[in-house]
Amino acid sequence: MSLLVIGTLAFDSVETPYDKRDDALGGSATFFAMSARYFSGVRLVGVVGDDFPQSQLADFRQVGIDTEGVEVADGKSFRWAGRYEADWNTRHTLSTDLNVLEHFDPKIPASYRDTEFVFLANTAPAIQAKALDQLPEAKFVVADTMNLWIDIARDDLLALLPRIDGLVLNDEEARMLTGETHLLTAAKKVLELGPKFCVLKKGEHGAFLISNTTRFALPAYPVDRVVDPTGAGDSFAGGFMGYLAAAQNTHPQTLRRAMVYGTVTASHCVESFSIDALAEVGRSQIESRFNELHELIRL
């Protein structure tokens, strides 16, 4: 079934305690699409500047990512720079240059209008809503958000939540959105705000799915070495949504398997800078980690 993501395409400069990489391909839509494409075709909506290499768009198309929805605007692409502490949980944003993103007004191509599975990657809730307005056939919509929007665009976010099926957010964001420190209570409160389910991403501690009828807790895949956690959440969402779109259903049992696939694509993501690992890994390696993770949690 058709799957669309709207989000950012960026150049990231990342410092870790062990290494660094400048101006590497990043952005929420990039990580999402490079993960989802293992399972499903992906329709990509975003904006880049005239500095964005055409060859990269061709590379996307090569792996099943439709780039018709990528607008090339005059100016520079979005750039982000950050630094991680040794515990990987503390991230410092060093700089954010919105550039072409500043005036981004999403236009969904006519050929995308029949999309049924939609992921609204992290961006301003007003932009997420604008994209959703143009997707009349959307049957299953999941959104991501971040502390910035919870802080400065809370009303827009609250208006969006009843329109979506699922919200993915990290533990800190869940606490911030609901004002609850206890994570389970926070997750329940998210459901009261509109979404039918909520996925709490807890980084190295795994992920937790909650709806009014089901709960599923999953540890992270224990990677031997983390290189760069940037994009892990979007890669999780990509594996999750890609699997659902391919399965063509969203039964609780399918959501559970989708959580495992999302955890697997996130585990590959963090093992390299940028999309290096996601570009190289084959479907058989995805399946192999799926089986390992299944074995890890099997009672």
Next chain:
Amino acid sequence: MSLLVIGTLAFDSVETPYDKRDDALGGSATFFAMSARYFSGVRLVGVVGDDFPQSQLADFRQVGIDTEGVEVADGKSFRWAGRYEADWNTRHTLSTDLNVLEHFDPKIPASYRDTEFVFLANTAPAIQAKALDQLPEAKFVVADTMNLWIDIARDDLLALLPRIDGLVLNDEEARMLTGETHLLTAAKKVLELGPKFCVLKKGEHGAFLISNTTRFALPAYPVDRVVDPTGAGDSFAGGFMGYLAAAQNTHPQTLRRAMVYGTVTASHCVESFSIDALAEVGRSQIESRFNELHELIRL
């Protein structure tokens, strides 16, 4: 099969952001025994002062905990006072009065010498070793430790590790013991120090079992409300060891189920101060949470 614990019996004064309790029954052996007794008889080894109520020892016996190994010494019982921050992960020790614990020299009663399952709860590694010396029939020995001993009694601890089957410790202790920040690497290094398996306790994030042949990751049971996390780790160990002693084997499959039971007894423990919940909950509630947790992780 016979199960023995050597550890502390104490009076705890605990402050949380929401409530407080003074001079309540605590101690590693107490929490362990009150959890293990759901599954197996427990032989208790420790020391109390002459202020320790005989009625409490009678209560222990009432629920299948043998108190012959509890020495009543002249002086006061061990006392600990602590305060938790709102995130539950930060604990401040306000005072520690060793009292009778200061000169504790464990003596295993003759009737306990045939014990096969042994838990060396958190205490000085030299005392743990002394107890183990007196248990010639011990077949399956698991130990706990803490940052204090890793710091001031590292050699004693390193001498103990090759003598035990399993070590349970929290993530911070694993990092401190091995010098590795990456948790999986730290766990692997623990295995190199002697134990056949290691259980990493991660509090609200669950627990992780690793041996050279198996790995099992389990989330915490999502309790609705935490009242006091004191004793959670010892309650985990109690459910874990109690189930193994009852099952009379330590196959990987049994270890996995034991992890779930340990997680369940820990979940009950944190829902009250002291052993209040552990004293009240029945086996059917334990089984009910076992099933809930199984459902929570079932793929």
